[in-house]
Amino acid sequence: MSDFDHNQLDELIHSRIRLAVMAVLAGLDKAEFTFIRDRVKTTDGNLSTHLRKLEDNGYIDVNKRFEGRKPVTEIALSPKGREAFEHYLTRLESMLGAGTRSTDSQ
Known part of the structure; x- marks a missing residue:
């Protein structure tokens, strides 16, 4: 099998938004939803959709809680997600x- 086999890339991660989310989380223990949204420069709805896909596949862990009356959502890479991102x-x-x-050999 060739090293240049694009079919071996994880399609779930390969989306621009999901790739950006994974990259942000790779350097952190966890991050709040708003931090990720601001870093990735996307809307709440768009980010929520991509986070759901990552969560449904076990790549991230999502923890929702309240600080006073304010909802706070924290996201972290799961061990499966960290391994998938490294791969x-x-x-x-x-x-x-x-x-x-291949370019050098021409």
């Missing part, structure tokens, strides 16, 4: 390396 990056790096090698 995604490894595959992407492999593809980039394979693309570079």
Whole structure:
């Protein structure tokens, strides 16, 4: 199998918004919904849709609580999500390396 096999990329992560969410969370223990929304520069509804897909697949853990009367949603990468993201990056790096090698040999 070629290193340049784009079919090996995790389609769930490969969406621009979900990739950005995973990248934000990879460097943190957890983050509030509003922090992620602001970093990713998307709307509440759009982010909610993408978070639901990640949560439904076990890539993130979502904790909802109240501070006083204010709802707070915290999101963290699950162990499965962290592993999937690391695998995604490894595959992407492999593809980039394979693309570079084929260009260099011409």
